[in-house]
Every structure is written in C-alpha cells, then in structure tokens.
Amino acid sequence: MMLSPDQAADxxxxxxxxxxxxxxxxxxxxxxxxxxxxEPVGEGDGEAGGGGGCGGRPGLYPHPQQxxxxxxxxxxxxxxxxxxxxxxxxxxxxxxxxxxxxxxRKLLPTLPPDKKLSKIEILxxxxxxxxxxxxxxxx
Numbered sequence: 001m002m003l004s005p006d007q008a009a010d011x012x013x014x015x016x017x018x019x020x021x022x023x024x025x026x027x028x029x030x031x032x033x034x035x036x037x038x039e040p041v042g043e044g045d046g047e048a049g050g051g052g053g054c055g056g057r058p059g060l061y062p063h064p065q066q067x068x069x070x071x072x073x074x075x076x077x078x079x080x081x082x083x084x085x086x087x088x089x090x091x092x093x094x095x096x097x098x099x100x101x102x103x104x105r106k107l108l109p110t111l112p113p114d115k116k117l118s119k120i121e122i123l124x125x126x127x128x129x130x131x132x133x134x135x136x137x138x139x
Contacts, residue, residue, distance in 0.1 A: 067075070076082060101119055108125050110117070117125065 077086075101122055104126055105117060105122050108122065108129055110125070
C-alpha cells in the first residue's frame with residue numbers, strides 16, 4: 001500500500017513511526033526525554049492535551065500521572081533494584097519451602113531411612129503415613 005506524505009504522517013502503519021530506541025528517546029523510562037516523559041501535543045500552537053496527537057487522535061504517550069495502576073506497577077517492576085529484591089525474597093521463600101520438606105521427610109519412616117525422596121514422593125508418603133496413623137488410633 002502506497003501512502004502520500006500526508007497520509008504517512010497520520011497513519012498507524014508501523015513504517016511511519018520511528019522504531020529505533022534513540023529516535024524514541026532511549027530505552028530507560030526514567031531518563032529525561034524518554035518515551036514515558038512525552039506528552040501528546042496538540043496541532044498548531046504546540047499545547048499539550050485537548051485531543052492529543054496527530055489528526056485529533058488521542059496521544060500515544062500519556063503523562064506519567066495519567067498511567068493506569070497496572071502500567072505504573074509494570075514499570076516499577078522493570079527496575080533492576082526491584083528485580084534484585086524480588087529474587088532475594090524468592091530465594092528466601094524457596095529455602096524455607098525446602099527446609100519444611102526436609103523436616104517433614106525426617107518424620108516419615110522409609111527403608112532405607114536416608115533414602116532420597118522427591119517432593120511429590122514426600123507428600124504422598126506423608127498422606128499414606130497419616131492415613132495409617134489414623135487407622136491405628138481407630139483400632
């Protein structure tokens with residue numbers, strides 16, 4: 001499809017929009033002049049707002065205060081500091097989880113006693129052992 005220069009400026013076609021990071025203001029959302037800092041510009045007088053971008057369509061880059069709660073959360077989670085803190089919390093959670101399985105494993109009788117069991121095997125054996133203990137108590 002061929003577009004005239006006037007149509008290309010108003011088009012949503014990907015080839016009419018700049019695609020490299022430098023032309024978009026960089027990839028760091030916190031950097032000044034980045035995509036997240038851009039505001040829609042009205043036609044003619046250069047004022048922001050009032051309908052937004054080209055051809056009276058709404059702007060493509062909302063001001064940071066206009067971002068949805070979901071978008072703000074997504075941008076906050078994209079930072080290296082957040083990812084590092086999340087990885088630390090996850091590591092602690094997994095260690096506690098594995099410790100709980102080790103404690104449960106110590107309570108279950110198996111032959112040999114030091115036999116390595118997977119987590120699902122530990123859970124299944126615990127279910128069977130609890131069932132057996134209930135049966136013993138009922139008799």
